Amino acid sequence: MNNIQEKGSESLEVIVTEIMNAYGTELSTLAFSYVKDIEASKDIVQNVFIKCFTHLDEFEGRSSIRTWLYRITINQCKDYLRSYYIKKVFLIGQVKEEITVHSPESITLKKWDEEQVVAQIMNLGKKYREVLILRYIQELEVREIAEILSISNETVKTRIRRGKNKLMPMLKGEFLYD
Template sequence: MDRILADQKLRLAMNEHSNYLLKIAYLYVKDWPAAEDIVQDVFLKFYQEFERFEERSSLKTYLTRMTINKCKDYLKSWRYRKQIITNSFSNQTKKARNRIIEQDEKLELADSVLQLPLKYREVVVYFYFEELSVLEVAHILSISDNTVKTRLRKARALLKIQLKDHQWEVLLDE
């Protein structure tokens, strides 16, 4: 009986949250196949440990926290470090082509955000792209709201430096 309920919950969770979790995972690891693997692992773990979910928070928050933790584990892994080393050799020709393609303002801004260190990138993504409040971001990341504000301020300063040659309305008002 519990497995039937777990199956239903899993299907519902996958239908409702897959795309969101995939975006979150990609923003952390910057690799679509790895992001897909991470989200798949999150849903597998949720299915296996279905009974442990106490519903103290929403299912979306619970799955988001699991995804963030899996992403951080992945970023610490040997597999990721090995991939970065091999990609640095093969990406030389891709970088030249990407500079031509990424002339669009939105792509440049997104690329700059992805260049931020993880602790700044995650608050920017949640605050600006997901449009969460400072308190919601603090809750998801398990940090204080003042830490979120400080990281946002530092991230904006870093983005200003990266984008100093461009006129960005969002950064000029700061």
């Protein structure tokens, strides 16, 4: 799906549906990593696909569809976080972060450990959280992360290293599974 122009005979709706099926889950995870709110992340991803639908003809193919969608998603998340409403909510202390997943008893200790790591990543500052999520959860390459965030490869590497260094003290003694 790297070249939209090759899909000329297909309708725009079919192409966008294919894109939604291919990237919906990834974009939802990415949006959640920024806003830490499931409903808000769903709204953001919905807006991303609306923008995709309305601007797909403007996609020039200088990057992959995935990279383009990630960039739109990150911009939408940043807009959401900058919005007056969110600032107001944060200022009066009404936002409660809830990122724990209630697990059935059958969840293994290893799964619990993985959840603890994700929870600690979510507590990091945005610039470290975003590179760690893109690198280790979304499994993107450094060059892809650099392109998505519009920063250099070296900056990505530095943020990953610093994020991991900040994470280590937070995780000390948290693990049950070795």
